[in-house]
Amino acid sequence: MSNLVSAVKLKLRNRMWQWLAKRQPASREVQLNQKILFVFPTRFGFSTLVLVVLFYILGTNYQNNLILMLGYVLLSLLLICIGLSYLNLAGLKLVAGKEQAGFVDESLMIPVQIDAIGKRFAIQGGFVEQPTILLTEAHTTLSLQLHKRGLFPIPRIKLSSEYPFGLIRTWCYVSLAQNYWAYPAPKRNSTNQHAGDGDLTGDLAWHHLSSYLPGDPIKNIDWKKLARQPLQPVVKQYRPESYDVDFWIELQDGALEVELSRLCAEVLACEARQQNYGVRLPNLSLAPNHGPQHQLKVLQALALC
Amino acid sequence: MLVAFRDQRFINAIHWRIWFSQILLLVLLTPAFTFWSQAIFALLLLAKLDHIYFNRPVWSLGRSNLLAALIMAVLLVMSKQLGIIHLMFHFLLLASILRLLSIRTEDLTDYRQLLWVNYFLVACCFIVHQNLAISLCILALLMLQLQIQYLIFTGKIVPTPWKKIMLVGVIFFPIFTGLFVFFPRLPPLWQLPGAKTAQTGLADDMSPGSIEKLVTSDQLAFRVTFESLRPKQQDLYWRAKIYSNFDGSTWRSEPQSRSRTTYSVKPDWRYTVITEPHQQRILYSLGQPAIVQGTVHLTAQHLVRSYQVVSQRLSYSLNGTNQPLPDNNFNSSYLQLPAGNAKARELAAQIRQLNQPKLIVDALAAHFRDKGYSYTLSPTALNGDEIDQFLFETKAGFCSHYAGAAVFVLRAAGVPARVVGGYLGGKWQDEQNYLQVRQRDAHAWVEYFADGYWHRFDPTAVVAPDRLENGLDEVLADAELSLLQQTWVRNTDLAQFIIAKLDDLDFYWSKWVIAFNDQQQNSIMKELKESWQQLSLMKIGRIIIVTVMLGFGVMLIRWWLNREKVAEPIKLFRRLEQLEAKTPTESYQGFLNRISVLYPSTAALCQQLSASYADWIFAEDQASAKQSWRLMRQLVTRIKKQKLSR
Numbered sequence: 001m002s003n004l005v006s007a008v009k010l011k012l013r014n015r016m017w018q019w020l021a022k023r024q025p026a027s028r029e030v031q032l033n034q035k036i037l038f039v040f041p042t043r044f045g046f047s048t049l050v051l052v053v054l055f056y057i058l059g060t061n062y063q064n065n066l067i068l069m070l071g072y073v074l075l076s077l078l079l080i081c082i083g084l085s086y087l088n089l090a091g092l093k094l095v096a097g098k099e100q101a102g103f104v105d106e107s108l109m110i111p112v113q114i115d116a117i118g119k120r121f122a123i124q125g126g127f128v129e130q131p132t133i134l135l136t137e138a139h140t141t142l143s144l145q146l147h148k149r150g151l152f153p154i155p156r157i158k159l160s161s162e163y164p165f166g167l168i169r170t171w172c173y174v175s176l177a178q179n180y181w182a183y184p185a186p187k188r189n190s191t192n193q194h195a196g197d198g199d200l201t202g203d204l205a206w207h208h209l210s211s212y213l214p215g216d217p218i219k220n221i222d223w224k225k226l227a228r229q230p231l232q233p234v235v236k237q238y239r240p241e242s243y244d245v246d247f248w249i250e251l252q253d254g255a256l257e258v259e260l261s262r263l264c265a266e267v268l269a270c271e272a273r274q275q276n277y278g279v280r281l282p283n284l285s286l287a288p289n290h291g292p293q294h295q296l297k298v299l300q301a302l303a304l305c
Numbered sequence: 306m307l308v309a310f311r312d313q314r315f316i317n318a319i320h321w322r323i324w325f326s327q328i329l330l331l332v333l334l335t336p337a338f339t340f341w342s343q344a345i346f347a348l349l350l351l352a353k354l355d356h357i358y359f360n361r362p363v364w365s366l367g368r369s370n371l372l373a374a375l376i377m378a379v380l381l382v383m384s385k386q387l388g389i390i391h392l393m394f395h396f397l398l399l400a401s402i403l404r405l406l407s408i409r410t411e412d413l414t415d416y417r418q419l420l421w422v423n424y425f426l427v428a429c430c431f432i433v434h435q436n437l438a439i440s441l442c443i444l445a446l447l448m449l450q451l452q453i454q455y456l457i458f459t460g461k462i463v464p465t466p467w468k469k470i471m472l473v474g475v476i477f478f479p480i481f482t483g484l485f486v487f488f489p490r491l492p493p494l495w496q497l498p499g500a501k502t503a504q505t506g507l508a509d510d511m512s513p514g515s516i517e518k519l520v521t522s523d524q525l526a527f528r529v530t531f532e533s534l535r536p537k538q539q540d541l542y543w544r545a546k547i548y549s550n551f552d553g554s555t556w557r558s559e560p561q562s563r564s565r566t567t568y569s570v571k572p573d574w575r576y577t578v579i580t581e582p583h584q585q586r587i588l589y590s591l592g593q594p595a596i597v598q599g600t601v602h603l604t605a606q607h608l609v610r611s612y613q614v615v616s617q618r619l620s621y622s623l624n625g626t627n628q629p630l631p632d633n634n635f636n637s638s639y640l641q642l643p644a645g646n647a648k649a650r651e652l653a654a655q656i657r658q659l660n661q662p663k664l665i666v667d668a669l670a671a672h673f674r675d676k677g678y679s680y681t682l683s684p685t686a687l688n689g690d691e692i693d694q695f696l697f698e699t700k701a702g703f704c705s706h707y708a709g710a711a712v713f714v715l716r717a718a719g720v721p722a723r724v725v726g727g728y729l730g731g732k733w734q735d736e737q738n739y740l741q742v743r744q745r746d747a748h749a750w751v752e753y754f755a756d757g758y759w760h761r762f763d764p765t766a767v768v769a770p771d772r773l774e775n776g777l778d779e780v781l782a783d784a785e786l787s788l789l790q791q792t793w794v795r796n797t798d799l800a801q802f803i804i805a806k807l808d809d810l811d812f813y814w815s816k817w818v819i820a821f822n823d824q825q826q827n828s829i830m831k832e833l834k835e836s837w838q839q840l841s842l843m844k845i846g847r848i849i850i851v852t853v854m855l856g857f858g859v860m861l862i863r864w865w866l867n868r869e870k871v872a873e874p875i876k877l878f879r880r881l882e883q884l885e886a887k888t889p890t891e892s893y894q895g896f897l898n899r900i901s902v903l904y905p906s907t908a909a910l911c912q913q914l915s916a917s918y919a920d921w922i923f924a925e926d927q928a929s930a931k932q933s934w935r936l937m938r939q940l941v942t943r944i945k946k947q948k949l950s951r
Contacts, residue, residue, distance in 0.1 A: 044417045051421060055428055061493045063600060065485075065819050066431035066440060072484040074424065075446070076477050084473070122460045134460065155859060165451075166417070167460035 012018045026153060026175040041078070046165035048074055069071050076165050085168040088161045092281045101181035101299070103247045103264070104149050108180060109141040112157065116280050122163045127155045130259060135159070146182040149260070149303045154178050181213050183299045184257065186265035209234050246288035247277040249298075259301055267302070281305050313360075318412050318462055322453045324350065326423060329446045330398060332437070333430045333530060333538055342383070345376060345790055349402045351507060358407070369407035369771035373399060394429050397422055416457050423450055426897075428723040437814040438807070460669065487830070490823040493600065501597050506583040511548050514553040514693065515703045516726075517682055522744035526728060527580040527589055529740040532622075536574055536591065538730060540627055542750065542761060543589040543742065546726040547606050551865045553643040554691055556709060556724050561604035566633055568607075570595040572624035578618045579815045585610045589742075593630050597622040598824045602641045603632065609638055620820030629758035639754060640720035646692040653717030662720045662755035666762050669714055673707070673767045676700070707764040708749040714924075721754035725761075729772070735809045874922060877933060880941050884948070893918065900940075904947055910940050 024036045041049070055071030059063070093115040102108035110127075117123065118136055126132035126195050142157065153175075160171035209222060212233035220235045247270055249263050263279070270277040271290060278288035279298050283305070284299060331338075331346050338346070349372075355361050376399055385394050385834050401422045408415045427450065430443045456696035458581050490610065506526060508515055513863060527543075548556035570593055578589055586600055588609040596602070599621025607630045656668040676701055683704045686696045692713045695706050702710075708724045715722035730747035731740040750763040765772055878893055885895045885903065901911035914936040 047417070047421060051424055054425070057494060058428060058432075060491045061431060061495060062617065063493060063619075063822075064431060064435075065821050066435060066443075067428045068488075068490075069481075069485055069818075070424075070447070071430050072430065072481055072488070075484060076480040077451075079480060080473060081475055083476075085573075121463070122458060162458055164458060165454050166413070197621075 002293070014144075020173055021157070021175070024173075024175055026177040028096045028177050029178060030171055030174050032089050032094075032159070032174070034090070036174065037086060037170055038217065039082055039168060039170045042162055042166060042169045045078060045081075045169075048078060052078070077165065081165050081168040082230055084164050084168040089159060089170045089172065090164045092116055092120065092123075092159070095174040096159065096174060096178035097135075099179050099181065100154060101183060101296075102146055102147050103183050104185040106180075106185070107143045107145045109143055110154055110178070110180060110253075111139065111141045112176070114140065115223045116137055120161070120163075120236050123159055123161045125159045130155075130186065132160075144180070149182045149184045151179055151181055152302065154180055181300060181303055182258040184264045186268050187258070187261035188265045197262055208235055208237050208286060211235075233244045245275075246286070247275055249277055250280045251282070256305075260305060264302055265298065267295060267298050312461070315460075315462055317357055317458060318362075319416075319453060320353075320405065320408070322449060322456075323419065323423075324353050326358060326385065326446060326449050326453065326477055327398070327402055327405065329442075329449070330401070330423070330426050330430070333443060334394055334398065334426070334433060336433050337387075337394045337429075339383070339879060340387065342380065342387075342395060343482070344932075345379075345939055346398060346402060349399075349406065353402075353406055360559045361863070363409075363766045364407040366407050368874045369403045373403050390432070394426070394801060397426050397429065399447045401426060420450065420454050420457075424599065432544050432617065434876045435815070435819050437811040440814070443705075451635065477783050485821075486826065490826060496526040506585060506744065507747065509546075509556045510555050510703055511709070511724060511726055512685070513695070513702065513706045513709060516702050516749055520682070520703075520745045525581050526583075526746070527578050528734075528742070528815070529576050529578050529731070530816065531573040531576045531740075533572070535737070536738075538767075539808050539819060541591065541730045541740070542725075542748075542763070543591060543728040543731075544608060544725055545589050545728070547752075548724040548726060548749075550641065551637055551643060551709070551713065553645060557710075558950070559606070559723075560724070561606060563609060564603040564605045564607075566605075568593065568595070570624055571626050571628070572662065574625045575622070575839050576622060576625065577622045577816075577820070579618055579812075580615055581618060581818055583614050584614055584616060588615070588619075591625040592627045594623040594625050597624055599877060606630075606632075618815055618819050620815070620822070629760045630752070631758055632687040632754065634884055635721070635754060635757075637721070638720070639723055640716050642713065642716050648690075648693040648697050649710070652696065653714045653719075655717040656714075662753055663760075665720055666720050666753055666760075669711060669765065670762070670767045673711075673764050678702075680765065680772065685696055704749045704765040707768060708751050711751045711762065715751070715753055722757075723752050725750050734805065739812055741808070741812075759779065873930070874918070875912065876917065877918070877937055881937065881944075884941065884944050885893045900944070905943055906947070907940055907943050910936060911944065 019047050024030070030036070048192060052071045052075045055067050055074070059067035060072060083201045093114065095113040096112060097111040098109050100108055112125075114125075115138060116136060117135060123135045124132045125135040125140070126142055130142070130144055133140075133142070144154065149302060156173040156175045158167055158173055162169050209225075212235050216235045220238070222236050225234045247266075249266050249270075251263070267277065267279075274290055276288040276290050277298075279286045279301060281301060284301050286294070286301065328350060331343065331350065335343065349359055356363050377396065380387070380392060380395050380399075387395065390397070401419060402424070404415060404419045408419070427447055428445060431440070434440065434443065452465070491633045505524070507519070525611065533673075547559045547561075549559045550557040554696050572595070574591060575597065576591070580588060590607070590609045593607050594603065594609055599619070600613075601611050601619075601621045604610055608623070622657070652672070656665050656672075659665050659668055667708065680703070681701045682703060682820075684695075684697045684706060687699070695702055696710055696714075712722040712724050726747075726749050728742045728746040731742035732747055733739070734741045748765070750765065752759045752761055772879075874893070878887070878896070879902070881887075885900060887893075891899070897911045897915045897918075901908040916931060917929045917932045917936060920926045922932050
């Protein structure tokens with residue numbers, strides 16, 4: 001029985017999303033108007049309506065006009081709140097921001113711009129089925145929990161407000177044309193570690209100079225340069241020779257998702273030590289390189305694999 | 306959904322307001338509380354100070370539930386004394402106060418429940434109070450409640466948005482008034498239990514002295530407006546109770562039964578009475594009444610009665626006539642007399658010879674007039690054969706003495722008679738618009754039966770004719786009057802004037818708001834309907850024109866208020882900017898330079914304008930202002946020409 005109910009609910013919900021998709025397709029800018037705003041009494045609104053009915057019965061039985069008046073005050077308030085509640089959201093403009101990227105299992109903060117929110121009160125916002133926050137400023141970020149890798153459009157944003165008396169709720173589901181990347185969660189496979197990783201005791205080769213920071217070993221200071229520029233000490237940086245070798249990131253046997261997680265972790269590790277790395281995937285291979293641009297390309301390739 | 310509710314200062318601000326509104330409720334509901342219950346509630350309110358003043362954590366739910374159970378048990382024990390309605394008030398206020406004592410701030414549910422109960426309590430205040438002054442206090446309380454609700458759902462302390470409230474008010478009042486005036490009104494659906502409060506006003510039995518006690522009170526009894534001609538002052542005998550059973554010292558009121566026969570009444574008067582609550586069923590009427598409107602009924606003795614105990618202001622309309630009262634089911638109980646009072650019986654035997662009731666009454670009146678009787682508030686106490694003592698020894702008394710003695714003698718003389726209790730006269734207020742009757746106007750007189758009708762006879766009027774015309778103040782000796790005025794409210798002339806004006810306001814409040822009923826509603830509907838039918842095309846046209854003009858006026862005012870307040874120099878360059886765009890970073894002089902390059906023929910003009918503009922702005926030379934405007938006009942026309950020729 002409960003299965004049936006939940007099935008019906010799910011179906012209705014899907015129908016609603018389809019209907020919404022037709023009514024408000026995603027766009028870069030959305031201004032809230034009567035076409036996309038919903039207005040309905042809250043539970044408190046309904047209980048106030050019950051109160052009005054009680055006042056009517058009480059006032060009628062006691063033939064007491066003042067109690068009737070009190071009932072009418074609340075009823076008028078309820079009616080006016082429909083307009084006031086609508087006006088609190090109407091006219092707000094949501095503007096899509098830049099593409100964001102994050103890793104699966106983490107929450108991604110997605111910036112959203114809401115124009116003209118300064119004079120509005122008590123607006124709650126958040127992605128559908130995600131926690132909501134109180135919106136007060138034009139530039140705000142909404143959090144989104146990532147579950148699946150890939151490139152997705154951001155879910156609909158739900159804005160709602162019970163201002164001013166909590167009797168009527170106005171809300172909307174806004175779809176913004178903005179995408180986000182979900183990269184595989186970086187996870188190391190403990191048995192299958194990269195050989196040279198974390199091991200700085202092997203053959204070290206001079207790599208580059210960098211300015212001295214407290215904590216750098218004194219023996220690494222470039223003494224000749226220090227003689228010339230005594231106020232700007234410079235240290236020689238060494239790193240394992242193996243880091244200068246191009247590293248190929250490849251899929252191995254194993255579950256695809258687990259493998260992708262491992263590759264992702266290796267990409268991050270290589271990038272951290274500025275080692276050139278290339279990727280070989282079933283549908284794509286990228287030549288060894290490093291740097292943010294390259295990393296982005298590789299991670300996106302992993303996300304879409 | 307919850308609003309972020311973390312800020313302790315905000316929470317405190319809300320709690321102070323709720324706390325204050327609960328104090329107001331406790332004070333306003335005083336008539337429904339006993340001393341002890343009010344003390345308990347006051348203590349609970351004091352306990353809240355611990356949280357909001359000293360910032361201690363609120364009580365646990367268990368603690369407040371335990372207290373609730375305890376106090377409810379005590380209240381239930383007291384329930385007989387309180388009555389069901391007042392018990393309900395207690396429970397509601399208890400729920401409200403304990404909820405605040407253990408309120409949880411992480412969720413708004415508690416606040417919603419609290420607000421709901423508090424609105425109900427505000428309605429309860431209106432069951433207890435209806436006069437204007439306290440109604441205004443309750444209205445203020447309602448405003449406070451609304452502010453609390455607004456703040457809770459706005460989630461932060463915001464300054465009261467007066468401008469917005471005004472705008473909302475413009476929409477609110479038509480809706481509210483429309484609902485109040487036009488929403489259908491029903492008769493009471495079922496009987497609600499009344500509140501248990503001590504009765505006031507005329508008592509159920511009358512003994513010599515009981516009315517004197519009433520007369521010491523300056524309290525309002527009821528108020529009347531006449532829709533017809535006003536009756537003469539000597540006809541303002543407001544009948545309320547009939548006392549017919551005499552045991553030698555006390556007259557007992559007769560139980561009233563609903564009238565079975567309907568009498569046709571020639572309406573001499575048409576009037577509306579608004580009574581103050583007195584916790585009895587008695588109501589007031591003149592002569593023979595017929596009901597026009599109101600939840601009231603007539604009794605066989607032509608008295609008006611309420612279906613319920615009058616525990617709040619009640620309004621009803623009557624037709625009335627001054628004719629003697631017909632009685633179809635007369636019985637001989639109106640001749641009943643206890644033994645004793647031999648002298649009075651002797652007097653009765655003498656006047657009995659006259660044989661006709663009218664003549665007998667006249668003879669009795671003559672006896673009172675001629676045998677040295679006087680009217681006093683402080684008669685000598687009587688015992689034993691009280692009627693005899695009064696008639697032949699003290700010969701001084703109040704209306705109850707005279708009425709009682711007269712009925713005794715009349716009955717002894719074979720004329721059926723009864724004492725009528727009620728009020729005499731009243732004071733015309735607000736340029737005689739309405740009549741105000743106070744407890745001090747209480748009076749007792751006599752009705753005797755002859756030829757199938759009850760006739761009025763007021764022995765007091767024979768002894769003190771001024772009482773009729775001018776009220777009590779004129780009749781009593783100065784010493785007695787000053788004694789009375791000690792208990793009446795004594796005031797300076799100015800204070801009396803202000804009190805009278807406030808009284809008038811309170812009366813119109815009662816008349817138009819509290820006593821507004823389905824009948825008035827229907828008459829308003831009817832008038833509207835008629836005026837709608839009378840609407841001709843001309844009138845509609847006129848209304849449209851007026852509306853359009855009003856709208857235009859409003860737009861004009863709005864434009865005037867919102868018009869751009871721009872500095873003169875900026876205006877100067879407007880026309881030019883329409884022809885050639887100026888970049889925001891450019892200075893006006895730079896702009897002119899660029900123009901002179903674009904249109905070489907205007908170079909000289911541009912230079913002149915630049916210089917003149919500089920004089921105007923930097924030397925504040927008003928002459929060069931005019932010069933600048935002149936040069937600008939030339940420049941603009943020349944550029945336009947060039948643009949055209951290109």
